[in-house]
Amino acid sequence: xxxxxxxxxxxxxxxxxxxxxxxxxxxxxxxxxxxxxxxxxxxxxxxxxxxxxxxxxxxxxxxxxxxxxxxxxxxxxxxxxxxxxxxxxxxxxxxxxxxxxxxxxxxxxxxxxxxxxxxxxxxxxxxxxxxxxxxxxxxxxxxxxx
Numbered sequence: 001x002x003x004x005x006x007x008x009x010x011x012x013x014x015x016x017x018x019x020x021x022x023x024x025x026x027x028x029x030x031x032x033x034x035x036x037x038x039x040x041x042x043x044x045x046x047x048x049x050x051x052x053x054x055x056x057x058x059x060x061x062x063x064x065x066x067x068x069x070x071x072x073x074x075x076x077x078x079x080x081x082x083x084x085x086x087x088x089x090x091x092x093x094x095x096x097x098x099x100x101x102x103x104x105x106x107x108x109x110x111x112x113x114x115x116x117x118x119x120x121x122x123x124x125x126x127x128x129x130x131x132x133x134x135x136x137x138x139x140x141x142x143x144x145x146x
Contacts, residue, residue, distance in 0.1 A: 079113025
């Protein structure tokens with residue numbers, strides 16, 4: 001019966017009510033002990049604090065470089081495009097088929113797989129192998145943004 005449904009035994013646990021008198025076992029100092037930094041109201045500790053020991057993040061050497069001008073391309077191979085029916089494959093087609101998330105993405109076409117039918121393929125970049133395979137089967141490439 002719906003009115004008899006209950007959570008499994010031990011699934012729900014009552015929260016600890018501190019500072020509610022000596023009979024509760026968590027009265028007076030509310031489990032914080034006497035004195036010291038951690039006993040004071042409003043205490044908060046920095047993430048990664050290791051009790052004064054040099055934190056791990058500062059012990060490790062700095063490495064590498066992040067290029068803030070990097071351009072991230074979504075890679076699509078010819079074998080993925082070969083499964084699509086339309087003769088012209090645009091970014092809109094790729095979004096509809098779920099190969100890319102939005103038309104704002106930069107797309108690079110790579111040459112894995114083969115094309116059986118000639119297709120007009122739109123993309124921001126094409127590998128040399130992809131260009132060769134698309135044009136050899138009678139297809140055409142359309143560079144976007146160049």
